Amino acid sequence: MAWPRFLQRGTLLTSFSHHHVAVFLLTFFSYSLLHASRKTFSNVKVSISKQWTPDAFNTSIDLPAEIWSSNHLFPSTEDATLFLGTLDTVFLFSYAVGLFISGIIGDRLNLRWVLSFGMCSSAFVVFVFGTLTEWLHFYNKWFYCGLWIVNGLLQSTGWPCVVAVMGNWFGKAGRGVVFGLWSACASVGNILGACLASSVLQYGYEYAFLVTASVQFAGGIVIFFGLLVSPEEIGLPSIEAEAGSEEDSQRPLINGAENEDDYEPNYSIQEDRAVIQVKAISFHQACCLPGVIPYSLAYACLKLVNYSFFFWLPFYLSNNFGWKEAEADKLSIWYDVGGIIGGTLQGFISDVLQKRAPVLALSLFLAVGSLVGYSRSPNNKSVNALLMTITGFFIGGPSNMVSSAISADLGRQELIQGSSEALATVTGIVDGTGSIGAAVGQYLVSLIQDNLGWMWVFYFFILMTSCTILFISPLIVREVFSLVQRRQAPILNE
Template sequence: MALPGSLRRQPAGRGLVSHCTHHHIVVFLLTFFSYSLLHASRKTFSNVKVSISSQWTPSCLNSTAPELRPYELWNSSHLFPNAEEATLFLGTLDTIFLFSYAVGLFVSGIVGDRLNLRWVLSFGMCSSALVVFFFGTLTEWLHFYNKWFYCCLWVVNGLLQSTGWPCVVAVMGNWFGKAGRGFVFGLWSACASVGNILGAFLASCVLKYGYEYAFLVTASVQFAGGVIVFFGLLTSPKEVGLPELGADEDGSVEEDANRPLMSNDDADDDDRNYSIQATDTDNQPKAIGFFQACCLPGVILYSLAYACLKLVNYSFFFWLPFYLSNNFGWKEAEADQLSIWYDVGGIIGGTIQGLISDVLQKRAPVLAISLLFAVGSLFGYSRSPNSKPINAVIMAITGFFIGGPSNMISSAISADLGRQDLVKGSSEALATVTGIVDGTGSIGAAVGQYLVSLIQENLGWMWVFYFFILMTSSTILFISPLIVREMRLLLHERRLRMLAE
């Protein structure tokens, strides 16, 4: 008995290995490190919050600061009367950044589908590097402190940094098909965690000279990366004469290997050529519309789920070093280095869970199981003792079960959504769909950062973790229809295989 096309699974790495060239490797590395550098500059801000807070408050309130005379000269330019108000403003800056980042993602996805992805990405990296330099380095060198100026710079920085993710996901989606996509994108999506580690490392190395040098180093490296991307990145295989995805001469085998997971498995295989747009390989396909992309199956549900999950993930990203210093009294540089273990767990989690989803050819059940464990790990981490080794282990486990699903939704699943059957032949849907998913997630993360600061100030850190547990549970709730659908498909495929044997 012949199996339906949807059940003729290819080995996870077969299509990937047989069609991998040195161009694929270069694209993987350039997109990986370009987004790593963007995240490194964001991580720098979160890692130097204690130093910035001290600089923005009068030295008489900082027990570790030397007493300098005359008092008026050294304290007249400070922004806040105490550290609590400075901390609240830092949380507000996080919220401002994420809101502008979210708005920018919706726009950048549309722009990326209509302009050259390399130009958009390079412009965003170089311009953002200049803004980070102005924010953290130039203002300190000039001793210029102004809340409205900081807010304006961080709005611009959020808009510029939003060009990164839709562009790199779209480029990766152009080069890597369904075969092994979960594993490849799971490994590649570690770029954010690697960027966090790089940012924490650079900040901890130069923080003793002043927080302005942490911004200087990361901004310089990011600007250099933007220049390299401009001259070295290939946005699609056709730029070097390679066939685009689905256009290989291997016929139905390659078509099946590149068919996305989000396709309608219940449809007849003979109707696979249906698409919203005509698939004329001689013409450049038109970009999909914004509202048309929103109506694609799974986009809204995954976007809402990612809003809850990114809130938790980015709260760890923005507040973990501060929490370790504030709650346990550890030195800022030690807290920066210890926070790396959360990202290590996210790297391993995204890769392993992506590989498992490749084997099952279903994403939602893998996400659900991981998020259930994430609830338990959050509860355990909230009760971590004042021990660095134990804290690091629980932190890595938490990163595995939270960072892993977050990486999957923002990369592999976004690529699946942008390459489902309804938009087959339109790679220009990738950046738009990615912008919608990540933009909605960033709105949730933006609201979350302000809520975290309010909850912590009024109720304490324990209630912050209860809030994280609630948001993680909400993530499972939003994707529950997809979980049910994919579990039914798994059971249906299993019955067909049993009949075939």
């Protein structure tokens, strides 16, 4: 097992310029802002539900008849809550479809333009949805659905673009560690959205949407003028050219060869600039790349579990243990903490092994045990927080690694000669498939919980985690066999 060069020399930080730091921070906070606006909607659902069912208000406050009639979208709070859940499902499905489209667009247009457009236009839609409609006292279910479908499509431009930009700047040496830290952007966005919304919610839910939309729009402007898509934009060599002098530079962590001895580079360092042209591959070609379909199907199961914790964990804590909603919200943060630590540490280990699948498999096997343990957590907040952190470590960590580092690896294979013009398409396929699984999962979780109870929900999570392992099992066997061969080679040569 060879240690990566950046670990041998201790130059992980010194190998990065201020341009790398700027790209890391800009992409990190751009996606954090997109996630913040999603979290804002979750945080103000109670206020929106009350606004759409103003019966209680009309008994104590003399509302004008025309305003009361327009507000009266639903006869009860339960119906309003059901519609809000429908909006979540509609958003996730449109987001999933948009990911497939956005990845293709991102590989054919300037990534900075696509990301900036998505952030600014999504901010405008959020402003219209939550702020303008309230100011104008305009309430319409179909209008809300249409806006949220458009918002899902626009928000889908974020992840494929930021992963592609990061993949352009950070090579596979240290990619697991860097992407592990960077993939915490979603968790940071959740915290940011909660803080922004809670700071102005007392003035009305419309101001929560106004603040997050304004910040997101400003972030899109900064991205348009400040983000560098690739090193070549400022005359620096690409990451493939920088790595070209190393023997392992043409051995991606994910490749289509059955074993490493069969690998033969299909282009030379000298002809790198001549051969690699800026030519985007097709959607079908991206799907046919080794590992893309298995990891996409695996991520559909894994994201289902991860997003179910995101959407349902506070409700589960409040419903199952009788804890206050505010306490449950604060306690649920520990799941994100575990995911951040897990993604970083597992990325580091995969860098050392120079293989991703074995690390992913071990974590998912342990995730099954952590789910069993967490499902039997006692009514104790400290114990629950500890078990929740462990569960986040073994589920959120692999989810972060698949959606970021592994997606970047898949988009930089020798079959496409490291072309960055596949990164966004591949990322869109992986995350889009995962989002479809997450969208279906939210309906199934509510269905199982209503009819069978929470314990059967955890059994469902265990099944989906096991399916994740099953889908990537051929890759696990291949990479474990490759590691064994690598360890036996020095012994045979003695």
